Amino acid sequence: MLKKIAVSPVIIAVILSLMLLFWLFSGDNYSAKEQAPAQQQVPEAQLAQVETRWSEATPYQLTQIAQGQVLPWRSVSIKSQQAGTVKALLKQQGDTVQPGDKLLRLSDEGRSARLAQAQANLKLRKTELDSARALGKAQFLSATELTRLESELAQAEAELQSAALAVNQTEPAAPFAGIVDRRHIEVGDFIQTGTELMQLVQIDQLKVTAQVPQQHIAGLSEGQNVTLRLLDGRELTGTLSFISYAADSATRSFYIEVTVANPQLWRIAGASATVEVQLTPVLAHLVSPALLSLDNNGNLGVSVVNEQQQVVFYPVQILTADNDGARVSGLPARSQIITQGAGFVQPGDTVRVAGATL
Template identity: 30%
Template sequence: MRIFPIITATLVCIAIFLAVFQREALVDFAARFGAQDSAETAAQATPPAQEIAQDDAEDGRVHVLVRRSTAQITENAVPLRGRTEAMRAVTVAAETAGRIVSTPIRAGAYVETGTVLCQIDPGTRLTAREEALAALESARARLPEAEAQLAGARAQLTAAQIDANAAARLSESGFASETRAAGAEAVREGAQAGIQSGEAGVAQARSGIRSAEAAVTRAQEEIDRLTISAPFAGYLETDTAELGSLLQPGSPCARIIQLDPIKLVGFVPEAQVDRVAVGAGAGARLASGRDVIGEVSFVSRSADERTRTFRVEITVPNADVTIRDGQTADILIRSVGIPAHLLPASAMTLDDSGTLGVRIVTDGMVQFMPVRMLRDTATGVWLTGLPDMADVIVVGQEFVTDGVAVRVSYDEVTQ
């Protein structure tokens, strides 16, 4: 006969009986045993701990943990939310009407400056230019004839003046009648009128030449408008106009953008615009996670009427054109470094008026100091508004107020 299974079964039965039918007695026994152990543990407390607790109670000062912080020059930055923007973006449009006779270039293609995007059928424009050229030649041919007539009129005037003078002198000396002198004077006046007519003819001929030259220029410009070229090197955002389509003045031929370099555009609040200067370094993180670096190239001098913010542009190299137009970007613009303290965020508190600050210890007394947070980091927050060296309360600041005497323990972390 096996004795151990019988003993085990008996003990299990007894345990079940106590747990079910004698539960209250079992709980009372366990409570008395635990209280006895606690009393023994308290009796074994070390005399130094008891003395410290007794000293704290007799002192009456609040015990706080302080970190001695020294100001450091930290690079400050102005954060902005913005987007990427093409350096140039133009919709090239037609300046004259006509049918497209060129094969379209598809979107995404890279084009150089002067690349023909759209070619319009010339129609009768070439004929109009030939007519204008012919009219110009005719006008130029009339000019020598008018000048010759003017020269003849001047010669006649000279001869008439000689005859008139001679007749006048003969009439005065009695060798010729007054009638002859009057006739010579009339001839001179007629020659004078001929000169005026000749000058008018020359002016008219020259005016005709200028008018014909203007007509030729207009005809040539109309022909030049038939060819729509890329104004700068870039990428097509749309297909060029399809073969056979009819364009009117203002109709789009294609849209072209330049992406190298590219701009980052943000809007800085008026309270921080003085911290941003042209030439300052800047960095940004795009929505895709890519980090880029550039330089501030423009700060607006006029605020937006609705938002009271100022436009800021940052030029970023984009040789591989992987940065696209219109991407969201978180921008940081470098500003002048200022002294600041790196402290844990938990050290900050509010005074009775709701001002953000920290509490420091000066000569054993608590003093509230308003602060301004520059930025948050993984190791703490950078704060300004404190002395170059300050004993900042990092534990217990919520239990004291200005002018309260405290007992100080220093944090191991020292800057």
């Protein structure tokens, strides 16, 4: 008589689970052999989105500013060319003079007598030479004697010129139109040759000198308009008349001169002033300083979007900066400037523009 074998429910559950797993595995394996796996869907790359603003360049008047020294157009120290005593002052400090006006008179010291003697000696030498030439024609005078007389005549002429100059120098004259700015002598003073007598200046036209740094000299050219601002607020206009061709070896700056009219005869010669040179206007954009950034080479610039919707970085030069923003040059005349998102894109990236504003 056969005995019944009791099977545990746990064992039955394990056997069924193993059969189920075997069936599932064999089914997947068969499906993989019969069908190729479906291609994995790769999501399309998302373009970066930026916000932009259109900007139109406008002409901007550049100004080069330097500190200058105002000088008289001409200034000369009148010095004595003869020794003597001051007999008369013909012009006083502050007097206006014209070219050739006598400024003072020195004592004669026998100069007029020497002039008269030189005149008489010259007349004698001329008479002797005329007589000798008449004798020479008659062959009564040698050529050597005639040459000696001609030499003596030339010496007499030179002595006369020297005597006349000495007399003329006892009354020094103004070399140009101007004003007697200083007088250094008084009547009765005994002066020697070379003594300073008066200072003569011309201030109806002024000369302003300044030094311009080498990095700014390229924007200057002769003939440019210049505004001269004095410390008290007054202004004069002039013209850039000279630019040195070589920089100062110590400061690396260039010397310039400005010609300024001074019809009011303002007393400003010798003072300092601010020189503003009007440079050639350039096209400039007004941008927020927050839009300026540095590229990998350390160049300051602005990122814009071109016609191909690509990011372009343009190096710029800051012309001025104030509360309204920074005026920069170096961008195209019409530029689509990135206002938001420039920090998340690189030059050459293609971007989506979200509503460009004017």
